[in-house]
Amino acid sequence: TAAKQALVVFVLGGPGAGKGTQCANIVRDYGFQHLSAGDLLRAEQDREGSEFGDMIKSYIKEGQIVPMEVTVQLLENAMTGAIEKDGSRKFLIDGFPRKMDQAVAFEEKVVKSRFTLFFDLAEADMRKRLLKRGETSGRSDDNEESITKRFRTFVETSMPVVEWFEKDGRVVKVDARKSPEEVYEGVKAAFEKEGI
Ligand code: UP5
Numbered sequence: 001t002a003a004k005q006a007l008v009v010f011v012l013g014g015p016g017a018g019k020g021t022q023c024a025n026i027v028r029d030y031g032f033q034h035l036s037a038g039d040l041l042r043a044e045q046d047r048e049g050s051e052f053g054d055m056i057k058s059y060i061k062e063g064q065i066v067p068m069e070v071t072v073q074l075l076e077n078a079m080t081g082a083i084e085k086d087g088s089r090k091f092l093i094d095g096f097p098r099k100m101d102q103a104v105a106f107e108e109k110v111v112k113s114r115f116t117l118f119f120d121l122a123e124a125d126m127r128k129r130l131l132k133r134g135e136t137s138g139r140s141d142d143n144e145e146s147i148t149k150r151f152r153t154f155v156e157t158s159m160p161v162v163e164w165f166e167k168d169g170r171v172v173k174v175d176a177r178k179s180p181e182e183v184y185e186g187v188k189a190a191f192e193k194e195g196i
């Protein structure tokens, strides 16, 4: 597919680590397209006539990873759409891959990522951010019970993906504890290190 020629950076980190917030900065300054797997799944969940709506809804509330066929297809469609529409070739893929099978399938079927930008933050801080956002976000998974489940999935299922990329020398970690502006300084340093 056309996506084979794309430059892909995976953006990972625990729930609420600040992936979406920092992706907006990168889009503004580096001309990347931002594709959030979670946003694509939430849009598919709400799309009239989707055969996956109910399934996605329950996976998200339970903090589980939606079967990869669905997510990989949504991402591939979004990439090809953007490439056809305006010739985009640089993509930030936010919140994906978060399970080993997705990582392997995407890199085999779609394109190999250049590197993974990883936002490092302690669970207590992530929880605080998510509960605060939950006051207004309307997200079905921004509540104590779902947050706890999301953390468990992150540790058990998603961290192994990061460790696997790390063994391959393709992870750059950014300290996500400070203010958004300070965290972004770390992001810029990471992009510089990667020659982007
Ligand atoms: N905030 C941000 N930066 C801050 C800072 N430096 N200091 C203080 N506050 C900061 O930020 C979270 C909140 O913190 C915001 O209120 C922000 O203002 C503040 P945000 O940038 O939104 O963090 P992010 O890491 O994007 O958090 P998000 O909740 O989106 O992460 P998740 O990874 O949990 O959510 P996602 O949407 O990626 O996935 C949701 C669910 O979809 C998953 O649990 C799963 O069920 C499903 N999913 C799949 O099944 N498969 C996939 O491949 C992907 C998702």
Ligand code: MG
Pocket (backbone or CB within 6 Å): 019, 020, 036, 038, 095
């Ligand atoms: Mg997000």
